[in-house]
Amino acid sequence: MSNFSLSSRSSGDIAVMMPKGYINDIAAECLEQENEQFLGHGMKKLVVNFSDVKFINTIGLSVFLGMMQKTLENNSILCFTNMKKDHQAIFEIAGLIKHVKVFKDEKDAFIYLDGRP
Amino acid sequence: MEDPDMKDKKLHLKRLMFSIASLVDLGQEATSSKDLMSKMKAALFVITGTLSVPTAALFVYQPKRHELDLVVAKGHRDIDAEAIRLGATAIQVKQFRMNDPHTFRDLSANSFFEQNKTVLTNLQARIFLPLFAKGTFVGAITLGKKIGGAPYRQGEKDVLRVIAHQMAITLHNAHLFLELSKKATENRRLYRNMQRIYNDTIQAFAAAIDAKDGYTKDHSYRVASYSVAIAKELGWKKKDIEGIYVAGLLHDIGKIIIDTGLIRKGEKLTAGEINEIRKHPEISYDILSKVKFPWKDIDNFVRHHHERMDGKGYPDALMSRELSEGVKILSLADAFDAMTTDRPYRHKLGLDRTFQEFIECCGTQFDEKITGTFFNLLLRELSGEVMELQILPLLNNGDEGYLADGGTVART
Numbered sequence: 001m002s003n004f005s006l007s008s009r010s011s012g013d014i015a016v017m018m019p020k021g022y023i024n025d026i027a028a029e030c031l032e033q034e035n036e037q038f039l040g041h042g043m044k045k046l047v048v049n050f051s052d053v054k055f056i057n058t059i060g061l062s063v064f065l066g067m068m069q070k071t072l073e074n075n076s077i078l079c080f081t082n083m084k085k086d087h088q089a090i091f092e093i094a095g096l097i098k099h100v101k102v103f104k105d106e107k108d109a110f111i112y113l114d115g116r117p
Numbered sequence: 118m119e120d121p122d123m124k125d126k127k128l129h130l131k132r133l134m135f136s137i138a139s140l141v142d143l144g145q146e147a148t149s150s151k152d153l154m155s156k157m158k159a160a161l162f163v164i165t166g167t168l169s170v171p172t173a174a175l176f177v178y179q180p181k182r183h184e185l186d187l188v189v190a191k192g193h194r195d196i197d198a199e200a201i202r203l204g205a206t207a208i209q210v211k212q213f214r215m216n217d218p219h220t221f222r223d224l225s226a227n228s229f230f231e232q233n234k235t236v237l238t239n240l241q242a243r244i245f246l247p248l249f250a251k252g253t254f255v256g257a258i259t260l261g262k263k264i265g266g267a268p269y270r271q272g273e274k275d276v277l278r279v280i281a282h283q284m285a286i287t288l289h290n291a292h293l294f295l296e297l298s299k300k301a302t303e304n305r306r307l308y309r310n311m312q313r314i315y316n317d318t319i320q321a322f323a324a325a326i327d328a329k330d331g332y333t334k335d336h337s338y339r340v341a342s343y344s345v346a347i348a349k350e351l352g353w354k355k356k357d358i359e360g361i362y363v364a365g366l367l368h369d370i371g372k373i374i375i376d377t378g379l380i381r382k383g384e385k386l387t388a389g390e391i392n393e394i395r396k397h398p399e400i401s402y403d404i405l406s407k408v409k410f411p412w413k414d415i416d417n418f419v420r421h422h423h424e425r426m427d428g429k430g431y432p433d434a435l436m437s438r439e440l441s442e443g444v445k446i447l448s449l450a451d452a453f454d455a456m457t458t459d460r461p462y463r464h465k466l467g468l469d470r471t472f473q474e475f476i477e478c479c480g481t482q483f484d485e486k487i488t489g490t491f492f493n494l495l496l497r498e499l500s501g502e503v504m505e506l507q508i509l510p511l512l513n514n515g516d517e518g519y520l521a522d523g524g525t526v527a528r529t
Contacts, residue, residue, distance in 0.1 A: 024142070026159050036194075058139040059146075059159055062166030066192055069171035069264055093135045094169055099264060 003054075004028050010038070014045045014113050016106065020052040023060030032066040035078075044076040045113045049106055051082035061094055068099040077101060077116060079109040136276045139167035143283055153291040158189045160284050164258065165191050167280075168273050172241050172261030176203060177288065178254050183207065185257055192261065193240065201240075203233045203257070215249035216281035218260075218274050244269065246281050250289030258284070323366040326373060330380045332460050333369075339458075339511045341365025343450035343491070346507035350490045351442070360412025361443055368419040368447055371400030383461040398423050399432045414443055422447040427481045437484065445484035449475075449491055452483070457512060468495075468512075 003022040008015065015038040019031050031048075038046055048067075056064075071078040079101045080091075091097040103109040146159040157175050165173045172192035176185035187201040209229040213219070221237075224230035224245060230237070237245070242259035249255065258281070263269065323337040344365040348358045372380060375397055379390055386394065402420035421444040424430035426437035430448075437445075456471045466474065472492065479488045497503045 026155065026162055029162075058142045058166035059162040060166065061169075062162040062164075062191065065166060065169060065171055065264060069192065072264075090135075093131045094166070095267070096169060096264070 006030055006034060008034055008038075010043065011110075013043060014047060014110060015043045016047045016049060018049045018052060022055045023053060023063065024055055024057040025059060028060055028063045032063050032070075035067040036070055039070055039074050039076060044074065045079075045116065046071060046076060047079045047081060047106060047109050047113070049081050050084065050087050053084075053087060056087060056090055061090065061096065064091070065096060068096065072099065077113065079103055079113065081106050081109045132272065136167065136272070139163055139276065140279060140283075143280055147283055147287045153288075153295075154189065156287060156291075157284070158191075160280075160287070161189050161191050161258070164260070164277070164280055167276060168260065168269070169264050169267075170260045170262070171264055174201075174240055174242075174259045175256065175284075176258070177256045178205065178210075180254075190240075196239070201236060203229075203236055205229055205254075205257075210247075210254045213247035213249075213254070215247065215252070216278055216285060217247070218269070218277045218281075219245045219247070221245075244277070246277055248281050248285035248288060250285040253289065255285050255288045255292065319363055319366050322370060326367070326369045329372055329375075329377050330461075332381070332458070336454055336458065337366050337369060339454045340368060340447065340450045342511055343453060343508060344446050346494060347446045347450065347487060347491050348443075349507075350494050351446075356412065357443075360410070360415060361418065361446060363410065363412060364415045364418035364443065364447055365450060367405060367415070368401060368422050368451065369397060370404050370419070371397035371402075374400060381461055385462075395423070395431050414441060417441065418443045418447050422451050424448065425482045426484055430482075440484075442484075442487070445487045449483050449487050453491070 004025060004027050005020045006017065007020070008017045010016070017031060017034055017038075019028065023031070035046060046067075048064075068078060070076075078099070080087075081103045082105055083102060088097065088102065091100075101109070101112065103112065143160055143163045146156055146163065149156060149159075151159070161173050161175050165171065172190075174187055174190040174193065177188050178185050183204060183206050185203040185205055187199075190196060206229075209227055209232075212227045212229070214223075220243070221230060237259065240259050241261040243262050244258075244260040246258040246260065247254065248257055260277075320338075323341070327333050327335055327337050341362045342365070344361045345358055348361045353361070375394060379386070379393060382390070398420050402416050405419055406416040408415075418441070421430075421433065421435060421440060424433065424435045424440055424444060425448075426440070426445075428434050428436040440448075453471065453475075456466045456474060457468070459465045475483060475488055475492065479485050491508075494503070495508050498506050498509045
């Protein structure tokens with residue numbers, strides 16, 4: 001059984017995804033699919049809130065990598081919020097942190113995104 | 118301010134730790150209980166996550182077709198995976214460096230690249246990683262451009278070599294397991310066929326035995342079925358129930374070499390003729406003891422099916438304590454069918470009369486426990502207490518019976 005679940009919501013032109021649990025299994029691929037769906041619906045401001053994420057491994061990184069690639073291809077913005085130190089560290093070591101905007105919390109991300117076209 | 122040299126060393130160490138972590142992730146996936154495709158998909162995710170490559174594909178080699186079939190892809194949502202194949206002749210495969218990442222420049226001298234250029238371009242492939250396990254080519258991985266377009270570092274290529282080795286072994290083992298599973302399935306099919314032929318042969322023998330005498334038509338089949346009904350009541354194991362069924366079918370096989378005229382004779386038999394007929398259990402034993410049945414005691418059951426509890430039976434005049442439960446079951450089933458069917462020398466007895474006969478002979482000719490078990494079941498069937506009738510349909514010339522495979526099938 002997977003220890004991963006996902007909830008999401010949209011607020012205006014911003015989509016927020018809240019993964020929960022362990023992002024270490026291909027079950028987390030649904031996060032990538034959810035991201036694509038939002039992009040498909042024309043939403044170009046995407047936020048991932050990490051507050052309920054317990055663990056990320058290289059499989060999880062691959063999921064986020066897919067999201068980053070699609071976001072780049074769609075000229076969209078991907079923001080990460082509420083990241084713990086170890087979450088941020090794994091993205092930094094993998095050299096992926098430069099492809100996303102990192103904020104302390106959703107509020108800061110929304111302020112940044114609200115000012116974007 | 119931190120020394121730049123120290124900063125580089127720290128970064129190098131972090132990358133090393135990250136590579137080790139990715140190998141741990143891969144190992145966990147390879148040894149997980151997931152099915153092969155899920156394992157391969159997870160492994161592909163580990164590679165792409167480790168190297169920051171958004172697109173990758175895994176191919177499995179089909180040696181008979183000399184083709185690589187795409188089985189898992191990452192980052193290629195719009196492709197028809199089933200239609201994607203790479204041709205790879207034996208000569209081309211020989212030119213691959215085992216489990217070593219190849220750039221397209223590395224492949225330029227190999228006709229493989231030219232032959233598959235279109236597919237590789239469509240997959241945005243930058244790296245081709247051939248997978249070898251124990252010297253056998255089992256598949257390949259293609260990797261696309263890294264996110265942001267950064268080049269593949271030497272350290273990353275080293276990690277790829279280790280990953281390739283592990284994935285090749287996983288694929289190879291899965292292939293071996295698949296082959297073994299196929300063989301096991303085939304063996305099971307062959308075994309079932311043999312079992313069917315075996316059953317059909319036994320049924321044919323039973324039919325040949327009963328054909329000696331029109332009066333005893335289907336006698337062996339009914340004896341077998343009654344024996345099964347009793348054995349089931351006594352809680353016998355499935356395998357032993359099959360055995361008693363076969364013993365029932367073949368118990369009179371010795372009659373095949375007894376003179377047909379004697380078997381069909383309607384008048385009273387002479388002492389010599391009785392002795393002749395009484396040879397059939399021993400003849401049955403002689404025939405069946407040479408057959409290596411998968412069930413135990415078949416030969417002994419048939420040899421002693423005319424023994425009695427009081428030691429006055431034949432051929433060995435054994436006492437009750439010397440007789441097995443199987444013998445006692447077969448003996449009762451044989452006698453019950455003889456009483457409840459017409460014979461050349463008398464009409465069949467009614468159930469009341471048969472019941473009376475058994476009461477009188479209980480303990481002398483028949484075993485008390487077996488008699489009680491059988492008539493209890495018969496009474497329960499008569500009272501409608503049991504749904505699955507085993508005895509009554511045979512008394513009423515029903516046409517269903519127990520087979521060695523445990524099923525109830527129409528008789529031929």
